[in-house]
Amino acid sequence: MAKPVVSIVKSRDIGQSLREAVELCGGLQGMNKSDSILIKPNLVDWEFDLPFPPFGVVTTTALVFALVRLLAEEGFSRITVGEAPLPVPKSKGRRIYQALGYEKLKERYGVELVDFNEEKFVPVDFGGYKLNIAQRALEAHRLINLPVLKTHNLCRVSLGLKNLKGCLDRKSKILCHGKDHDLDHMFPAIADKLPPGLTIVDGTYTLERGPAPYGKAYRKDLIIASRDTFACDVVASEVMGHPAREVPHLAYYAGISGRSPDTSGIEVRGAAIGEVGFKIAHDWDWEEDDSGPLGFKKRGITGIAVRKYDKTLCTGCSGMYNPMLIMIMSAFKGQPFPGVEVITGKVRRAGPGFEKTVLFGKCICDLNKNNPNIKKAVQVKGCPPDLKNFEKVMQAEGIDCRCDDYVKYRGSYFKNNYSDREVFDMGLYIMQ
Numbered sequence: 001m002a003k004p005v006v007s008i009v010k011s012r013d014i015g016q017s018l019r020e021a022v023e024l025c026g027g028l029q030g031m032n033k034s035d036s037i038l039i040k041p042n043l044v045d046w047e048f049d050l051p052f053p054p055f056g057v058v059t060t061t062a063l064v065f066a067l068v069r070l071l072a073e074e075g076f077s078r079i080t081v082g083e084a085p086l087p088v089p090k091s092k093g094r095r096i097y098q099a100l101g102y103e104k105l106k107e108r109y110g111v112e113l114v115d116f117n118e119e120k121f122v123p124v125d126f127g128g129y130k131l132n133i134a135q136r137a138l139e140a141h142r143l144i145n146l147p148v149l150k151t152h153n154l155c156r157v158s159l160g161l162k163n164l165k166g167c168l169d170r171k172s173k174i175l176c177h178g179k180d181h182d183l184d185h186m187f188p189a190i191a192d193k194l195p196p197g198l199t200i201v202d203g204t205y206t207l208e209r210g211p212a213p214y215g216k217a218y219r220k221d222l223i224i225a226s227r228d229t230f231a232c233d234v235v236a237s238e239v240m241g242h243p244a245r246e247v248p249h250l251a252y253y254a255g256i257s258g259r260s261p262d263t264s265g266i267e268v269r270g271a272a273i274g275e276v277g278f279k280i281a282h283d284w285d286w287e288e289d290d291s292g293p294l295g296f297k298k299r300g301i302t303g304i305a306v307r308k309y310d311k312t313l314c315t316g317c318s319g320m321y322n323p324m325l326i327m328i329m330s331a332f333k334g335q336p337f338p339g340v341e342v343i344t345g346k347v348r349r350a351g352p353g354f355e356k357t358v359l360f361g362k363c364i365c366d367l368n369k370n371n372p373n374i375k376k377a378v379q380v381k382g383c384p385p386d387l388k389n390f391e392k393v394m395q396a397e398g399i400d401c402r403c404d405d406y407v408k409y410r411g412s413y414f415k416n417n418y419s420d421r422e423v424f425d426m427g428l429y430i431m432q
């Protein structure tokens with residue numbers, strides 16, 4: 001049997017390099033000019049109220065434009081861009097498209113822009129559970145998947161298979177992080193339900209300790225492409241220093257599809273993995289006694305135990321976790337906290353011996369409502385919780401958490417990490 005082909009191109013001019021990557025892997029083979037093509041970038045979120053570094057977090061708009069141009073030059077005219085960004089508090093797909101200049105794709109190439117959240121989802125059977133997949137994605141003739149070359153603190157890497165989770169409605173996304181399911185077993189098979197096509201990993205930037213904007217981005221200028229999503233992920237994961245057999249969802253997919261998670265079964269064209277590869281961490285380190293992120297103790301923060309997140313924490317609460325942590329750290333003014341435990345997710349039970357237990361998110365509030373270990377429950381309800389509410393609830397307990405501190409942190413994080421405008425070019429995201 002012929003080996004799947006994956007191309008790796010070190011990008012200089014994004015249009016030319018994209019064409020090279022697509023041609024090297026035979027990316028358009030089997031596509032008819034009359035096919036309807038759905039492009040699925042990773043636009044999981046864009047924060048409008050805070051400095052938002054998109055580097056390695058979302059797909060560069062420049063790559064999306066280059067792809068549409070290439071398809072138009074090749075005679076394809078039925079092109080749609082679709083995504084289901086985090087719908088909290090309400091879906092902002094249209095606002096994101098507008099802010100990033102996607103409207104020009106409509107004007108110049110007649111591309112249709114779709115926010116899946118506003119459209120129909122179809123229940124699809126996965127043998128024992130159902131996931132609601134965007135009808136648009138199911139009905140396209142071809143799907144071109146544009147994930148980012150990034151790590152993920154829960155899934156180790158977030159590439160082609162993971163980006164397809166963005167074709168689900170909110171209810172199904174939450175189910176993937178459910179207490180009765182293993183996240184790594186829930187989303188990989190989505191690829192098998194969707195139309196065939198092409199995966200192009202946007203490695204303009206890569207993200208350490210992703211997937212959110214408080215990870216650390218590095219400029220890499222790589223494009224990795226294949227008609228085989230799994231093979232593409234195996235290679236891209238290896239490029240980031242994470243062999244696929246060590247990535248639970250890739251190892252799982254290899255098992256259910258009878259494939260090898262090794263790169264030896266893949267033909268790599270263009271640059272070699274060893275030539276472009278690097279090693280970046282995927283997760284945050286925690287204190288050994290699970291009392292908070294590594295460094296808590298060094299900073300002298302005591303009297304509080306912020307338990308580490310687990311895989312049941314879905315994207316909504318995940319996005320609030322870092323703000324919550326930063327606000328707690330800023331509230332520390334040299335005096336020990338008054339014996340506080342903070343728990344999140346859907347399965348954690350509060351432990352004994354604390355004066356106050358902060359239950360962050362509706363799921364954890366519900367799970368622990370009758371927990372006899374809890375002396376004083378500090379409930380931060382919401383799905384996901386709202387930071388203003390967190391501030392209010394914590395202040396009522398005498399813990400001086402402030403949203404303003406988080407806003408300041410984000411400003412300085414952006415400035416300290418991304419001030420080199422030549423490397424970290426917002427023009428790759430916001431098309432004029």
Ligand code: SF4
Binds near residue numbers: 385
């Ligand atoms: S409360 Fe948090 S963990 Fe629970 S469903 Fe909502 S976002 Fe997910």
